[in-house]
Amino acid sequence: MGNFEYKFQKIISVFLIFIGAMLCVITLIPLMQFNFSYAYLLILTLFFAGLLVAFGGYVNYKKNTEQKNKEIELVHESNNATRIQITTATPILFRWDVSNTLWRNFSNLEKINRNAESVSMLIGICVLGTAFLLSGKTTNWKIALTISFVVGLIFVILRKVLTNQYLKTKQQQKDIVISFFENGVVVNENYYAFWHETRWLESVSLKIENEIQFLEFIVKWKTRDSIASDEIRIPYSKNEHQIVDDVTHYYNDKINQYLLNNDNK
Numbered sequence: 001m002g003n004f005e006y007k008f009q010k011i012i013s014v015f016l017i018f019i020g021a022m023l024c025v026i027t028l029i030p031l032m033q034f035n036f037s038y039a040y041l042l043i044l045t046l047f048f049a050g051l052l053v054a055f056g057g058y059v060n061y062k063k064n065t066e067q068k069n070k071e072i073e074l075v076h077e078s079n080n081a082t083r084i085q086i087t088t089a090t091p092i093l094f095r096w097d098v099s100n101t102l103w104r105n106f107s108n109l110e111k112i113n114r115n116a117e118s119v120s121m122l123i124g125i126c127v128l129g130t131a132f133l134l135s136g137k138t139t140n141w142k143i144a145l146t147i148s149f150v151v152g153l154i155f156v157i158l159r160k161v162l163t164n165q166y167l168k169t170k171q172q173q174k175d176i177v178i179s180f181f182e183n184g185v186v187v188n189e190n191y192y193a194f195w196h197e198t199r200w201l202e203s204v205s206l207k208i209e210n211e212i213q214f215l216e217f218i219v220k221w222k223t224r225d226s227i228a229s230d231e232i233r234i235p236y237s238k239n240e241h242q243i244v245d246d247v248t249h250y251y252n253d254k255i256n257q258y259l260l261n262n263d264n265k
Helices: 003-032 038-070 100-135 141-163 238-263
Strands: 074-077 083-086 094-099 175-181 184-187 190-193 199-209 212-222 227-235
Touching (some): 094 100, 100 141
Antiparallel strands (some): 094 175, 212 227
């Protein structure tokens, strides 16, 4: 399990627990005013749904924590003695350094993009959450909107904190080390798996935005009911074109081989 996938599952688990708890609290007061009717049955159903959602979030959190603890993490030293943790004992295939200036510009670009995603998510949660709470006919639109906004705000803040963690640099850190392995990459001392159990690399491509060049890796993994995805972006300077081409060709070949192996199953 890669670091991002673990953090993503952690966010989802905490979010489910919070949503379930909120649903139980909202429906508990009407339940205490016992008045048997179809509306009461609907509220009772929502209450038990909240319990199930919260319990499902707890089970998922516990499961992913146990899986993360079981994984064997070996510590390797890169060429500049930067300590990194990876889950496979494979040699470094490709490596380059990102200057502090380029990394700072790239980090600002990533934060702008992720802030835009967060706003869209917050609006979506507010709309869907408000509609869901109003469907129970136990509250008015102001309370429903407030609850949905608070829930959405907590979710996007947690997501922002965890997903932006790899962008942080230590004080007096000169360069950011990028190290590629057979099944993953280390970016700023954070390991991201491309292939691991139910996780796979979907695509790799060259991108440019605001005059910043970067590699974009799209990684997907299976969740309980669907398939989730996320992109990992890695900047590079103009002097790294040859090694970047080598990285792109190497992982595209692995993607094609992965697809071929799965088609034959």
